[in-house]
Amino acid sequence: MPTNNQPPRMLRLKDGLKDGLGRAITYLRVSVTEQCNLACVYCKPRTGALERAEPPAMSRNEVVQAVQVFTSLGIRKVRLTGGEPLMRRDLETIVAGISPEVEGRVHLTTNGFHLARRARGLRDAGLCGVNISLDAAERGAFERLTRKDGLSRVLAGIEAARAAGLKTKLNAVVLRGWNEDQILPLARLAQAEGIQVRFIEFMPYQGNGWGQDQFMPATEILGLVQEGLGAPLEEEPVVGLEEGPARIFRLPDSEGKVGVISTLSADFCDRCNRVRLTSRGELQACLFGNRPVDLLEPLRNHASHEDLARLIRQTLTEKLDCHPMRRGQKPEFANGMWQVGG
Numbered sequence: 001m002p003t004n005n006q007p008p009r010m011l012r013l014k015d016g017l018k019d020g021l022g023r024a025i026t027y028l029r030v031s032v033t034e035q036c037n038l039a040c041v042y043c044k045p046r047t048g049a050l051e052r053a054e055p056p057a058m059s060r061n062e063v064v065q066a067v068q069v070f071t072s073l074g075i076r077k078v079r080l081t082g083g084e085p086l087m088r089r090d091l092e093t094i095v096a097g098i099s100p101e102v103e104g105r106v107h108l109t110t111n112g113f114h115l116a117r118r119a120r121g122l123r124d125a126g127l128c129g130v131n132i133s134l135d136a137a138e139r140g141a142f143e144r145l146t147r148k149d150g151l152s153r154v155l156a157g158i159e160a161a162r163a164a165g166l167k168t169k170l171n172a173v174v175l176r177g178w179n180e181d182q183i184l185p186l187a188r189l190a191q192a193e194g195i196q197v198r199f200i201e202f203m204p205y206q207g208n209g210w211g212q213d214q215f216m217p218a219t220e221i222l223g224l225v226q227e228g229l230g231a232p233l234e235e236e237p238v239v240g241l242e243e244g245p246a247r248i249f250r251l252p253d254s255e256g257k258v259g260v261i262s263t264l265s266a267d268f269c270d271r272c273n274r275v276r277l278t279s280r281g282e283l284q285a286c287l288f289g290n291r292p293v294d295l296l297e298p299l300r301n302h303a304s305h306e307d308l309a310r311l312i313r314q315t316l317t318e319k320l321d322c323h324p325m326r327r328g329q330k331p332e333f334a335n336g337m338w339q340v341g342g
């Protein structure tokens with residue numbers, strides 16, 4: 001592994017990484033590929049997107065080198081996402097390269113389709129936890145949403161992840177008219193399995209056909225769970241964004257929990273601690289804006305650690321204070337969600 005971007009020890013974690021508003025940036029989400037084996041209705045346009053997905057520009061060494069620059073500045077947790085990260089055969093090597101940089105705090109977001117046979121190897125490589133996207137608990141609804149008949153494969157992936165000892169959570173994006181009838185079955189699945197499921201508000205993104213009529217706010221989602229289970233749910237104390245932006249509620253008679261992520265109805269921009277790196281090696285300071293800034297070319301041209309660190313800090317000074325939607329503005333998108341990494 002080349003180490004020319006490794007800073008001297010004394011430079012590591014010197015001031016921490018802050019954006020222009022003084023928010024501490026400690027969490028990096030890295031998209032390792034744009035490619036995906038599913039075509040979820042809320043993520044990809046119906047045509048063309050699969051063909052447009054580029055093979056990952058960053059090699060595994062480049063991913064690790066880029067992450068090393070971020071961790072030297074104060075990033076403490078990394079999540080690998082995509083596209084579908086399990087499309088990369090070298091994912092285990094990437095995890096093994098990153099894990100020591102963040103003292104094991106490497107997580108994965110995946111659709112789980114290929115997870116059953118890789119969960120143990122990923123754990124052995126140093127993966128700590130996995131968020132598995134599961135938007136439906138019934139086969140037909142799953143296929144309508146993902147455009148693939150894959151529910152049993154994902155359920156096997158969930159089982160394998162838990163058996164391997166990975167911290168496992170489920171994520172479900174809720175679209176009115178598509179899967180609100182799956183909210184209760186998913187909550188019941190979480191209750192029966194003693195697992196956490198988090199319902200995510202449907203967000204507008206390039207090419208995903210977002211419409212207000214499909215948007216279901218977190219309060220309504222939570223109301224459906226409580227009504228369906230016939231009991232008010234007890235909320236857990238907020239633990240901070242390091243653990244994620246969800247409000248979490250205990251499910252009765254179970255270790256299981258439900259969470260809601262209210263990205264649109266009650267955003268958490270004031271406490272934002274995250275930044276993104278795309279599989280093309282671009283730094284994206286906010287999911288909903290800011291033009292991506294290329295880090296790959298300087299990395300390939302052997303830019304010094306100081307130069308890369310300066311470029312990252314400079315980009316973060318322009319990180320948006322809040323999502324443009326909060327001000328009633330339309331977000332600017334350079335890419336689709338599958339390209340930026342959700």
Ligand code: SAM
Nearest residue numbers: 042043082083084109110111133171202203342
């Ligand atoms: N392929 C992986 C997966 O399915 O989890 C990782 C990539 S996916 C883009 C990452 C996360 O973004 C998933 O939890 C997905 O449900 C979420 N996501 C994608 N598009 C979204 C949207 N329009 N609104 C809310 N969440 C979205």
